Every structure is written in C-alpha cells, then in structure tokens.
Amino acid sequence: MSKDNNILIAKSAGFCPGVKRAIECVLELEKQGHSPIYTVGPLIHNKQVTDSLEAKGIKAIENLKEATDKNGVLVIRAHGITPAFQKEIMDLGMKVIDATCPLVKKVHNVIEEYAKKDYDTIIVGDSKHAEVIGLMGYTQNKGIVVGSIEEAQNLPPFEKVNVVSQTTQKEETFLKIADIIKQKAKICNISNTICHPTKQRQTETTKCAKDADLVVVVGGHHSANTARLAKLCSDLCKNVIHVETSAEIDPKIITNSKKIFITAGASTPIWLVEEIADYIKKLRENK
Numbered sequence: 067m068s069k070d071n072n073i074l075i076a077k078s079a080g081f082c083p084g085v086k087r088a089i090e091c092v093l094e095l096e097k098q099g100h101s102p103i104y105t106v107g108p109l110i111h112n113k114q115v116t117d118s119l120e121a122k123g124i125k126a127i128e129n130l131k132e133a134t135d136k137n138g139v140l141v142i143r144a145h146g147i148t149p150a151f152q153k154e155i156m157d158l159g160m161k162v163i164d165a166t167c168p169l170v171k172k173v174h175n176v177i178e179e180y181a182k183k184d185y186d187t188i189i190v191g192d193s194k195h196a197e198v199i200g201l202m203g204y205t206q207n208k209g210i211v212v213g214s215i216e217e218a219q220n221l222p223p224f225e226k227v228n229v230v231s232q233t234t235q236k237e238e239t240f241l242k243i244a245d246i247i248k249q250k251a252k253i254c255n256i257s258n259t260i261c262h263p264t265k266q267r268q269t270e271t272t273k274c275a276k277d278a279d280l281v282v283v284v285g286g287h288h289s290a291n292t293a294r295l296a297k298l299c300s301d302l303c304k305n306v307i308h309v310e311t312s313a314e315i316d317p318k319i320i321t322n323s324k325k326i327f328i329t330a331g332a333s334t335p336i337w338l339v340e341e342i343a344d345y346i347k348k349l350r351e352n353k
C-alpha cells in the first residue's frame with residue numbers, strides 16, 4: 067500500500083501501560099493453565115478485546131457470587147478497588163492477583179497519606195467510574211467527587227483539603243477546578259495525579275487535532291477516556307468521529323477530508339487502530 071502523508075496515526079495510540087500490564091497478567095495466568103480466571107469487572111472497556119479474552123476462558127464478573135469455582139483465580143483490574151472490597155475478595159480464600167496500575171496505586175497512597183492527617187479529599191473525576199469508586203475508599207469517608215467547574219464553585223469552605231485527579235482527566239479542567247478549591251480552603255494541597263501516559267496522549271492529540279481536517283477517535287463507546295479524548299478533539303477540529311470498528315465509518319467523510327489524524331483511547335488495542343488506518347488508506351486509494 068502506498069504511503070499517504072496526509073494520514074497521521076498518534077504515536078500514543080494503543081494500550082496504556084496499566085491496561086497492557088493487566089492484559090499480559092491474565093494471558094500469562096491462562097498460559098500457566100489457571101482456570102477459570104475471573105476479572106472483577108471487564109478488564110477494559112473494549113468489546114473486541116473482552117470478547118477475545120472470554121473465548122480464552124477469562125470471564126468478567128460483576129458480583130463476587132459469580133466466582134463459583136473457588137479453585138479459580140480472581141484478578142483485580144488496572145482501575146483498582148477500595149480497601150473494603152479488597153478485604154472482601156481476600157476473605158473468599160481464592161488465589162487473587164492484583165493488577166491495579168501502579169500509577170493508580172500512587173493516587174491511593176497520596177489520598178491515604180493526607181486523609182490520615184485529617185484532610186478532606188476532593189477527587190476531580192467521574193463519580194461512577196470504577197477508578198474513582200476505588201479512590202473514594204482511601205478518603206476515610208471524607209471524600210467528595212467533583213465532576214465540573216460548576217460543582218467546584220458550589221463546594222463549601224474547607225479547613226484542610228487535598229485535591230487529586232482521576233488519572234485520565236483533562237488536565238486543563240483539573241487545574242481550573244483545583245484553583246477554585248484553593249480559594250475556598252485555609253490549607254490546600256494540590257496533587258496533580260493525571261498519569262503521565264494520559265498527559266502524553268492529551269498533548270499529542272491537542273497538537274495534531276488542531277491541524278487536521280478530520281479526527282478519527284478509535285475506542286469503545288463505553289470507554290470514558292475515549293469519549294473524553296473525542297470531546298477534547300471536537301474542541302479543536304470541526305470534524306471528529308468516534309468509532310469502535312471500521313464498519314461505523316462513512317466512506318464519504320474520509321474521501322472528503324484531506325488531512326486525517328487517527329487517535330485512540332487508553333483501552334484500544336493497537337491492532338484495531340492499524341486495521342482502521344488500513345481501511346481509511348484503502349478508501350482513499352480507491353476514490
């Protein structure tokens with residue numbers, strides 16, 4: 067296939083290190099012959115990947131009661147969980163593998179350190195997201211999740227507050243919210259806990275989306291970080307599509323756009339990004 071210089075694939079596309087580590091961990095368990103392998107919640111929000119894991123006998127469960135075979139292994143996913151839920155899992159007496167991303171663990175530690183010193187915790191993020199639910203468990207019941215600037219403006223004053231972020235938040239929003247909270251607190255510690263891979267992805271996306279006529283964001287429709295990336299792109303480029311597979315792409319939008327930038331969420335496998343890039347290249351060759 068000829069090289070199309072007007073198609074750019076993000077260097078940061080593909081699994082983030084935390085997701086990669088969790089996937090490698092379950093695949094290694096499968097290779098070692100462990101069965102069944104349960105993951106507490108889907109390992110990632112990408113249907114193509116979870117389907118292929120399921121075919122290998124790696125089963126996502128929503129409830130511990132579904133872990134019926136006590137000879138199996140339970141894997142805690144990259145998002146992490148609360149200490150109370152961790153205890154519940156350990157009490158089952160099954161083999162447990164903790165695949166919490168080390169960068170999420172760092173956030174647990176920061177929250178715990180300040181909560182022990184009697185700080186309130188503000189988590190900038192999505193209250194329903196599994197990572198944030200896990201983070202709340204470290205706040206010693208003194209945590210509040212803030213999802214927007216408006217919510218931050220409505221917060222009461224604080225004596226001592228520690229502001230942290232869900233690891234995949236948009237940095238600009240986090241910094242604005244942290245600044246509002248700072249004005250409301252006598253003592254305020256700001257811990258910018260957006261992970262480095264997310265920052266890199268956002269920086270590259272911001273730079274490349276601005277110059278593109280079309281941005282194709284590849285990733286699961288249920289993936290919050292992919293949706294956030296698509297939102298970031300739509301603030302910078304007037305044509306943005308968020309697709310899970312090439313079947314969702316309207317060929318006309320491809321042939322009508324000159325410069326195309328392809329990026330992907332943290333839970334999108336690189337093979338899916340490459341498959342979509344090949345499909346786009348073929349459409350342009352045949353136009």
Ligand code: SF4
Nearest residue numbers: 082084167169233261
């Ligand atoms: S997004 Fe960052 S913190 Fe979250 S799993 Fe990936 S590398 Fe870890």
